[in-house]
Amino acid sequence: MVSSKRVYNWYIALVAAMCMVLYGYDASVFNAAQGSDNWLLWFDLDTKRDANLIGLVNTAYTIGAIIAGWFLGGPTADYFGRRIGMAIGCILTIIATFLQAFAPWHNLGCFIGGRVLVGIGQGMALTAGPTYIGEVSPPEIRGKIMTFWQMFYSVGSFMAYWIAFACNANKAKLGHWDWRTVVIFQILVPLLIVILLPFQPESPRWWIKRHGDVGRARACLRTIRDTDQDVEDEILAIREAIEFEHEALGGGRGYLALFRDPSVRRRLYLAFVINVGQQLSGQGTLNSYSSAIYKKIWTSSETINLINALNATFGIVFTLNAMWTADRFGRRWLLIVGAIGMAVCMLIVPIVGLTTPDVVSADGTSTTKTQPVGISIVFLLFLFIFFYKPSWGATVWIWTSEVFSMNVRAQAVGMCSQMQNVANTVFQQFFPIFLANEGLKCLFFFAATNVLLGVFVYWFVPETMRVPLEEIDALFGGQNHAEKGGQLLGVPAAGAQTQAQTQVGAQGKQEDAAEIKEV
Known part of the structure; x- marks a missing residue:
């Protein structure tokens, strides 16, 4: 029988985990907004003429998140507390949502400003959130609770894609509210978190x-x-x-202490690699460019929107697999098995795409794959998500949040989590060119990357399952x-x-x- 205190422990941790909805929603919402003709009209943009400017809108968000994660989130969570860190991130996201949704006619600068601010808010919340969860959760269920951290990313994507799907289906009635509706729903979860935080x-x-x-x-x-x-x-x-x-450490804490202790440095570099690897596994690119990949298979935008929405839906279910595996088989097992599964999927998808014939579309203007081939490719990409979500999705966050000692935890978690955005910012600058020149062959890169990630974990990443936070330093050569x-x-x-x-x-x-x- 689960005690009432254990249930309450789950509750306060899940409130903190909802901060991840901010990340999941915003990672998807801009794709939905820029797909609206009304959004392009409102800001006087053309997808071909202003491709670099549209790219800047997306980059502005990641820059704000990186700055907050590296330099603001840790000190704020350490000085004011974990709850205040999460609350500030949520309040900034709420303000930023209104700046974006009600940006004046042809004033893209206001929208970009909102994107920067929501990035800062996300960076603050994603630093304090996992730190809080790791510190209030007992070791025996820490992995299970952190599973919901990644699951709430999928919940954010789920909300954004299904709202976008509904708005796209009714865009004639909604007019400019088709993209505004998608944007403004972003305040829902941060507002709920701000209301609940003072009472825990x-x-x-x-x-x-x-x-x-x-x-x-x-x-x-x-x-x-x-x-x-x-x-x-x-x-x-x-x-x-x-x-x-x-x-013994001279009261060292914060950024200086991250590089003073060799065991902490080792943890920091390992966490950098697996957080970068999380995005280079192929998931970060699929999240941002899945529509571009699916366009090589399907011609209907409505079909593509439905596939994206279903992908986010299944992502929630797949993440829950970490609930019964993370604290049973361990972090290393999940990361290695996940890397192998993702590598196989990314190897088979381009093989299927390259070895099957193209057919001319009904209007004779383009070539696509047959429907059975398209379905098989979508199935394989869904299978990729099945392996990714509980492993390199959830487990990377679990491992990162629990390996650092108290004196450096907030700063380290913030920096490591934002290495995901650093990797995304750099890689996604050239991925569209990579995709345009190589087509589905570009997925071989992700297959090779996932093999290397599995090998890296096998040789360098120690197991942290059920180790108390205060004793985890010994795993890395520390005391x-x-x-x-x-x-x-x-x-x-x-x-x-x-x-x-x-x-x-x-x-x-x-x-x-x-x-x-x-x-």
Whole structure:
């Protein structure tokens, strides 16, 4: 029977996880908006004449997100708290939504300004959100809860694509509200988060690290841990880790501490690689250019919009696979299996496309694939999402949020998460040319990349499943912060206490069994 405190623990973590809807929605909403003739008319744009300007609208968002993730999100979450970091990100997104939806006639600058601001908001929320989840979740369910972080990305895409599909079907009635409706719905989830955040506890680790307030940290833990013993053990582990970071590491925190400790540097570089790899696996490109790829197979824009919407729908279901695999088989297993599956899909898709004949369209102006071939390619791309979502979608976020020590966690998570946008910004500058020149053959690149990612994980990425946050440094050649902090405080480490209690209990059971045998 699940306790009420465990249910509440899930609730507060899921409120934080909803910040990912911001990312999923905005990653899809601009594709929907720029596909509207009314949007192009409102800002006096032509897709051929103003291709670079339209590209700038998309790049403005990623620049804002990168700046916030690298330089603003971490310090804000550390100084004001994880809840305030998430709230600021959501409020900026709400303001930015109105700037975009109600930009004046032919004033593209206002729309771009809104894109920059929503990027900053997203960068702030995506730094504080996973940090908060990692700090309030017990180790045994941390992977399950972080699964919802990635799932809410799919929820954001689901909302954007289905709203866009509905608006496109009724664009004659809606007029300029066809693209405005898609944009303005972006305020829905951040508004809900801002309303809910004040009524849930702050991270207990932040209370002790920022204010040294053990009392408030204990009060927070009592709302989400089942027993007083669990609360006291966790309080002790947090105090020990923070004491070690303060004394042994000279109180180093933030950006300087990221490069002072060799074990932290190692984690940072590993997290950089897997976050960049998440986007170079092919998912980032499919999310932005799926319509362009599908146009080589289908001629109907309505069909393409429906496929995108169904893709987002299945993405929600596929992500849930991480719920029962992340904490059962581990992070490494998911990343390796996911990489192999994605590589196979990206290998077969271009083979099918290149070895099947083209047919002339009904109007005689273009060539496409036959419907059975098109269906098979779409099926393979859906299968790619089946492998991606629970592995390089959800697990990359799980691993990134749990490997850093308290003194650098917020800054590191913010920087690593925005490496996804760095990779996207760079790669997507030349992918349209790559696609135009090579067609479906460009997918061989992703097949090779996924093989390399699987090999990288096998050799370099350690398993973090069910390891307490305060003890995770030991996996990377660092010292156990809880154990060393316990020595500085002159008390047994919390992990050692738990182990000793387990050993005593086991010894007692053995003695009882011996007595029963004698009788």
